[in-house]
Amino acid sequence: MSSTMVGKKGYNSKKKSYTYVGQLQSDYVLLKTVPNFKFCGAKKFEYEPPGFCCNNGSIKLVSHEMPAELQNLYLGTTEECKHFRTYIRKYNNMFAFTSLGVNYDNELAKRNRGIYIFRVQGKMYHFINDLLPPSGRAKNLQLYFYDNDNELANIMACSEKMHESIVKKLMNILRINPYSIFLKSLIDVPNISNYNIALKYDSGLDQRVYNLPTTSEVAGIWVEKETTEVSYAPHIRIYTHSNRSQIVNYYYGCYDPLQYPLLFPYGQSGWNCDIKKIIQPKDTSKRRAFCEHEELLSIRNMYFVDGYLDMKAQNLEKGKRKRDNISVREYYCYKFQMREDETNETLHSRRLFQQYSVDEHIKLETQRLDFF
Numbered sequence: 217m218s219s220t221m222v223g224k225k226g227y228n229s230k231k232k233s234y235t236y237v238g239q240l241q242s243d244y245v246l247l248k249t250v251p252n253f254k255f256c257g258a259k260k261f262e263y264e265p266p267g268f269c270c271n272n273g274s275i276k277l278v279s280h281e282m283p284a285e286l287q288n289l290y291l292g293t294t295e296e297c298k299h300f301r302t303y304i305r306k307y308n309n310m311f312a313f314t315s316l317g318v319n320y321d322n323e324l325a326k327r328n329r330g331i332y333i334f335r336v337q338g339k340m341y342h343f344i345n346d347l348l349p350p351s352g353r354a355k356n357l358q359l360y361f362y363d364n365d366n367e368l369a370n371i372m373a374c375s376e377k378m379h380e381s382i383v384k385k386l387m388n389i390l391r392i393n394p395y396s397i398f399l400k401s402l403i404d405v406p407n408i409s410n411y412n413i414a415l416k417y418d419s420g421l422d423q424r425v426y427n428l429p430t431t432s433e434v435a436g437i438w439v440e441k442e443t444t445e446v447s448y449a450p451h452i453r454i455y456t457h458s459n460r461s462q463i464v465n466y467y468y469g470c471y472d473p474l475q476y477p478l479l480f481p482y483g484q485s486g487w488n489c490d491i492k493k494i495i496q497p498k499d500t501s502k503r504r505a506f507c508e509h510e511e512l513l514s515i516r517n518m519y520f521v522d523g524y525l526d527m528k529a530q531n532l533e534k535g536k537r538k539r540d541n542i543s544v545r546e547y548y549c550y551k552f553q554m555r556e557d558e559t560n561e562t563l564h565s566r567r568l569f570q571q572y573s574v575d576e577h578i579k580l581e582t583q584r585l586d587f588f
Contacts, residue, residue, distance in 0.1 A: 258553035269553045274493045275542055277550050278426045280484055282561050286389050289382070290561045300382050304478070304568040310374050311386060313357040313395055313474040314464055317341035334570040340578050342475050343461035344452055347402070347413070350459060357454075360399035386478070394483040395474065398435040405437070413437050414451035418469030418488045428482045434470065466579045476572060479562050487547040487579070493540055544580045 247262040255273035266272070282290070289300045300307060309316065318340040347361050354362040354370050363370060371383055390396050395415070402408055414436055419429035436451075452462050452470070464471050472479070472486025480486070552573070554560060562569060 252556065256550070256553070257555045257557060259555065268549060270550055271493070271546055274495075275546055275550050276424050276494055277491075277547070278423060279551075279558050279560070280426070280428065280482055281559070283389050283392070283481060285385055286478070286481055287559070287561055289385070290564045291559075296379065296382060299379060301564075301566050303377055304565055305571060306375055306377060307382065307386060308476060308478045308568050310371060310378070310383075311359075311390060311477050313360075313399075313477065314342040314344050315356050315461070316475065317343055332567055332570065334567065334574055336574055336578070339582065340575050342464040342471060344415070344454060344464060344474070345461050346458055347399075347408070347454060347456045350457065357395075357399055360396055361402055364400065364403050389481055390477055393477060393481055394429050394431045394434045395477075398431045401431070402437070409456045411437050411439055413454040413456075415454065415470055415474075416451055417465075418490070419483075419485050421485065423485065423491055424494075428484060434483055466582055471579075475575075476568070478568065479565060479572060487542070487544055489541060491542040491547065493542055495540075544576070544583045548576050548580070 250260045250262050250264075252258060253260055253266075253269055256270040256276070258269035260269075270276070281287070289297050291297075319337045345356055345358060347358060349355065349358050349362060353373070355374065359367065359370055368380070368383065368387065371387070372378060372380060402413065405411065416434055416436070419433040421427050421429055421433065452464060452468070454462070464474060467487075467489055469485035469488035473483045477483075552560075552563070554563065562572070565572070
């Protein structure tokens with residue numbers, strides 16, 4: 217099927233032929249159905265290279281089901297759920313603990329019709345602000361601490377497009393988040409400016425087994441003369457009013473959960489340098505060894521930041537030879553798969569998933585530059 221178009225008077229009147237989409241559809245060739253991958257159960261496309269999802273069984277990561285109320289917002293069919301998914305970036309950024317520093321195409325990001333595109337230029341940065349807002353208008357982690365009696369009103373003031381019913385649901389959902397619990401607990405601390413407040417770079421939990429972080433595993437507070445586990449380990453310092461932001465490095469395990477609380481409602485860690493692979497013996501006749509109880513490198517053994525940096529340098533050198541640790545690419549290749557036995561709500565987060573995947577791609581490129 218084709219159509220013709222004749223130019224206006226004074227223009228080239230040569231007829232042009234166009235092909236309708238309906239004609240193209242008849243030429244489509246369906247890919248063959250292939251079995252799920254035997255090691256991790258990921259759905260595979262025909263011609264997809266083997267081992268792309270889990271490196272032939274050497275990568276195993278546990279997924280956590282989202283709270284039922286949040287899962288319904290991702291998968292539900294009501295008008296409220298549809299509104300949530302349309303403005304999901306606004307809702308996430310409203311509840312995010314960190315602010316996003318990036319140069320992105322604002323016009324494409326605002327588009328409500330056609331194909332939505334999240335396009336950035338350069339690097340993406342995550343910043344942590346002071347506990348107290350300098351101008352009296354709270355944002356990001358300040359919403360969890362500043363003027364807690366008017367928390368709902370402060371959140372609703374951030375945007376006119378938000379629905380109060382959805383905001384209330386998200387506030388209730390994130391009460392289980394350890395970062396939220398920690399920040400709200402600071403309200404009851406007298407003379408808070410006299411204390412050191414910090415977030416750990418990573419909870420230190422093994423992501424190959426099912427466990428969730430507690431408040432004490434993600435943050436800490438102490439006075440100057442005290443010595444705690446957090447004070448010795450690498451951490452992100454939070455100030456009450458320093459008028460400057462602290463950067464969250466891409467290789468910190470808290471990088472993802474602080475910026476994407478609607479994808480990490482339990483505060484579980486994202487990628488970091490210390491996630492171990494499952495060791496596969498070279499001799500295939502031997503039984504495959506699963507190092508489920510292998511002890512991870514622990515920040516508890518690091519008493520100074522210099523020691524931590526030395527440990528990271530050793531990991532990079534070791535990675536060049538043996539590749540014992542999971543890289544950024546391998547980590548997110550595993551996480552972004554579809555599997556029969558799990559509902560991956562991240563893949564249903566629409567515009568937020570675009571931001572998240574762009575963020576992780578920049579993280580991948582940054583790690584490659586650092587590695588080489």
